[in-house]
Amino acid sequence: MLVDLPGGWNPLLGRLAWSQIPYDNPILAPLFVAVVLGGIAIVALITYYGKWGYLWKEWLTTVDHKKLGVMYIIIGLVMLFRGFVDGMMIRTQQAWAVGPDSSGVFGALHGYLTPFHYGQVYTAHGLIMILLAATPLLVGFMNIIVPIQIGARDMAYPYLNALGLWITAAGAALIMASLFIGNFAHNGWFGYAPIFEIQYSPGVGVDYWMWTLQLLALGTTLGGINLLVTIIKMRAPGMTWFRLPIFVWASLSANIIALTSFPALQVALGLVAADRYLGAHFFTAGLGGNLMLYTNLFWIWGHPEVYFVILPAFGMMSEIFPVFSEKPLFGYITMVLASFAIAGVSWLVWLHHFFTMGAGPDVNSFFSVATMLVGIPTGVKVFNWAFTMYRGRLTFTAAMLWALGALFLLLIGGLTGMMLAIPAINYMVHNSVFVIAHFHSMLLVIVYAVFGSVIFWFPKVFGFKLDEFWAKTMFWLFTGGTVLVFVPMYMLGFMGMTRRLDYVFNTNWHPYLLVMEGGIVVYTLSVFAFFVLLYVSIRDRVKNRVGADAWGTSRSLEWLTHSPVPFYNFAVTPHVNARDEAAWRRANGIAAVQPAKYVDIHMPNNTPVALYIGALTFVLGFALTWRIWWLCLASLVAIIVLMIVRSYRGDPGYIVTAAELERMEREAIARERQVDGSAGEPVVGGAPAVGRPAMAYERSDLPKTSTPPSMGPGAHH
Amino acid sequence: MSQAHHGHQGGHGHADPILHPEVQMSSGRGYFSGFLISTLLMLIATFLVSSHAAPPFGLLLVITVCAGISIIAQIYFLLHIDISEHNIWNTVSLVAFIPLFVLTIGLTWWMFSQLYLRTMPPMPGMH
Amino acid sequence: MYMNKVWRLAAPWMALLVGLWSSQADAGIFWIFDPKGVMADTNLKYMIIDVLVMGAIVGITALLVVWFMWRYHKGKNRGSYHPEWSHSNAIEVVVWGIPIVAVGFLAYFAVKGTFELNPYNPTVITKNMTPQSQRVDVDVIATDWQWLFVYPQYHMAVANELVLPVDTPAFFRLTSTSVTSGFFIPQLVGMIDVMPGMRTKNALYTTHVGEYQGICSDYAGAGTSWMTFKTKIVPQAEFTQWVQQVKASPKIMTEASFDRYAEPYINVHHRVAYFSQVPDGLFDHVMMEVMDGKTWPIPPMMTENMVAYMAKQSAEHRD
């Protein structure tokens, strides 16, 4: 049943052997030493400062959507950095390995990377940037912001939320493990068939790639369900569909895509596993397999995934523009329709990733026209942002700069996207670096929107603003890098340079590759600027403290609660009266009105089970990669047993009493009044809510005890 | 959730999950109808196919119709997909998914029939 | 002040980029803008149409945004402030209308172009042909990582070099032995996938004599970057002469020798080989073998220990 492997295997360790550790690799070995030393240093520091208990109680076992979101974003930023380093390696190799006379070191023919190693680097770069940087960053923001924006106390399934995070973390750990144990796939982040078949990739690299993707798909699906149900079921009273903040709409459309498309990825990879482990013939060239079937299944997911990451970014931009234009978003309904139009059309276009497959003109025409349709709602969005600024009062804060950068990149990405949508043009630039430049333009829209959002929502989560000077410096450096890397890349596309070359045979391309290398240096400077930004902001945190309405011109519901957001979000559920509730209350002078009385609230308990299951999924992925069958079985059984035990115990949660709430609220208001004059005198008021039918079917087994954890994520700064 | 608000829960207080509408909508007659309809249709399909009672294309059509009716019956009777207040979101999400199922299978089938047509010419030695 | 600093830092880089562009723009290195064949010409024609239409819209939008940024800058008092203005039916009609019209317009060209450049029957070439027209057929077989061009009319084959007569349409049948690769000659014809166990087609026609670069455009494994080939378009007489030259080569290709030829090999030194004889139907034979499950596996050493493999390979082929 199982396929014969080239190379050794033993029942205890599977394919794992000492020779699988690349200790003789001149790049990986020093890196490994550095990582181990760094790890030891971190562990020592945590122990020295006695923070293990804090880490365990407040972060590792938490089910608080804000802390989980922060951890998602940390994973995203760390992996963004790793992906960036991979990008730097790719650029350096290409700048170096030009022409037959270019030198080679470390046993490489040209440049400093052997062909197979270079393949691994760009595969890791692509996979990490899409699924371990963009996705966690956006999921993190949705996690933090959506429940607050709809006035919910937490996500619909707090435990599932933690599970999603830890499974994502397991995926990240698995791809990091591939650096030092064995190797990674060399076949591109989306994988070509049949190059990932065991005959053409006999090592464990493809298995790492496959199981990493499976874990990430699982984690994201769980997160998607959670967000959808949260948005449908957990909105505060008065939060009607057409009062939803636009970011919530964007999250809704994005998560519909996630929920519907990720199964296709799981199937595609599952079938690859069947081929590699069971000797099936899904994607082999011979014996009735069909290699393009893989490409098809992958892009059924892959294309919607692109919109899954870009729609929340659009939502972020739609939140930032109005706040710094000091007026409502132009064409709210149109924006909602456009989001759903993009989500819908995303299911009709996947073949444009393989126009050159040769399926014939009818198929290509259909998918070409469908692809161009995406341009319509996207164009509408761009116009609406422009008209949001029209007749406004624009402040060019750092967050606004990042959002504007995203807008201009989107214009360039849209222009080049419309070129790629036409097969007659696509045949010339498909698989060239022009495509690379195009989708980096689009994905950088996300990066720009994310950095804008980091600056925009940072004070909400942590209670103090990031330093404007360094945020702007980082923006300009980053933009300099973007221009220097991607303008030459577009040019190289027009020169016919194809993608994934580890040896560049045409010396005419060399000057441009050197300019791109310069761009990478500028990017590196912006990374340093980001570290300085964090350092300076945390140093000056007391000076930069903010009140509830951090920007003074904010619009949606999250700006009504305290900064940092307390673990219960809103002490009393707000009643929503307007589309831009915070702006409405501010305009009517009732922004400072506090609830007249407090009532007990019910919160979920922390649990370590999600962390354990996440760790076990890592073990499972690792065991499957190395074909350690006993360990696969053991970890799978352990996961199922843990799930059953957790389900048997359940989580009754705990009660925060009205008195405790009142005390915490008083403290928060007092703290805010120190820093924020606009908070005004706390006034008690608002009409009592009456005439609403009581909600039934809350839990039947509520606890009596009350053990609230500390305040929000920012409490310890 | 406040202990003080038990009083507001009225007759169907939150302490009793059995009274939840999603429990209450179980219906023996519905399940039995679903079972009967789909079993009968499967029986007909199996009989027709195993006895080759009709020309292949007509047969395909007939058993496809059997499958369709049987699925609709099961979705209605077993999964309780209707437009009642408690199921409306289930219905909405199912309706949102069905076009995607159709697109995934339909477009894939179309694109590969075109691909096979062009890239796999009948060759000597092929079956 | 801050912005001044930003511009002062950015200006030299910008100048460098513009300088690069202008110093080399007319050197013909922008292959996509310098097509030498009918197929590539048509590609460029559609690109120009698309860029004109989309560039106009995108450019105007960008200018609009910049103008709004300038006019409504807070504190500059250039434009009036309407804190509640967020809807206008007229603007909505325009913002939906412009993209719809543009997409509708371009969709027409997209479909037209797809049929004109259909690799199985590119009407830009075939519409001028009669059944009696002269043509060259080439069977392209991609291996890991070399190209074999079989000329069935002449029962001969050439590895890693494609020679074609000018003013004569050439028709390709393409397949691969091991993994998917891509056939791409930027100045002559766009990309088409070359897949094992399947047969795709492409065609080219040119009136320009010259030498053009051919590339493997899909990642096919470690040797992809070296999997290039020169395409020589020569006058008819020179082509006939070249055929004679190949026919005089002592090497021949049999089904058995093809088996050895197809083994993984990174063509670092760009070896070209002439085979004066090739069995008829080698292309179909290879396709059938692949469909029957034959593979040419990569040696595990290559992926497990890259450094050693590269040393081995360079030792083997230090010619």
Next chain:
Amino acid sequence: MSGHASNNPDPKTAVLWDTEYHGHDVISTRSLGFFMYLLSDGMLFATLFAAYGVLSYQHSYFGGPTPADFVKPWYTFSQTIALFLSVLAYGMGMTALKRRSRGGLINGLLGAFVLGALFLVLDVHDVMDLAAHGITVATSGGTSAFIILTQVHAAHIFFGLLWILVMIYQVLRLGFTTDTVGRLLSLRMFWHFQAVIWVFVYIFVYLWGYMS
């Protein structure tokens, strides 16, 4: 134009904070989320069907056996009956839950378990039989698609059976709490959904395959 402002209530009399709001309906929130999982599971099957569609051409079997050679309609029909009866038994269990009859519910769950197990045993026997005739996933692209598709469904049945056992234990130990009742509702959807999927598998894979 003032957009939406006109729809907003008077700020002086508006309700700003809602102390009467008690959160959400735990049970329907759970079942909606679970239904969404099922739909994404449906997408998983749709993708598998798409793969099967591509790999069920004559040349996909590459001269080897096709479903026309190895499908036994009446044998698989007996599987169908076992599954449908299991689903019916589960439904009857749920009507017993409605009447608060713990015994009735347990009987229903047990019935569903036994009949589901019967389905699985028949299925496994069928696969072993195929393997004995040399028909495995490694035979051809077509058999790969056929076997993987049917066995993914079987894997769902396997985990459903496990879940039924867990629920029997939980109902016996914990009684009818919000959690257990919510889970029983989710399991009902899961189990009934498998019947829906099976109709597709039976008609479009087994019977269509048999006819081709």
